[in-house]
Amino acid sequence: MGVVIELQSRRNIIAPMENEESPFKGKTGLRRVWNALGYSWSGLRAALRHEDAFRQELLLAIVLVPVALWLGHDGTGRALMIGSLLLVLIVELLNSAVEATVDRVSLEHHKLAKRAKDIGSAAVFIALGNVLCIWALVLFD
DSSP states (O other), X not given: OHHHHHHHHHHHHHHHHHTOOOTTTTOOHHHHXXXXXXXXXXXXXXXXXXXXXXXXXXXXXXXXXXXXXXXXXXXXXXXXXXXXXXXXXXXHHHHHHHHHHHHHHOOSOOHHXXXXXXXXXXXXXXXXXXXXXXXXXXXXX
């Protein structure tokens, strides 16, 4: 009974916020696409400016994409090699977004903040491992 009451009170606290819409929503058509392009460009600039890991992985991709085009045996192999590099960049951007959000909420040490950042880091690690596996499979086939 105590648990049900606690859950109901949490629902009452959260429920009013669920119906609120962002004032930035509502753009449609080409205006929405244009705005999205601007937000994406701002995000890439912010990552380049503030994220060392993103800059390092971008440099790695800039070096390895031509290598993939040269060493890939066929179009599929080249696409897999380049796609694996792009996946690292995507995962790093998401990891950086999680880290920035966690830091925005609080800079104090908390086990959940650490968990969120560690899980993001693990995702980047797996993406980098994916690059190694794909490149090895394509090159040594």
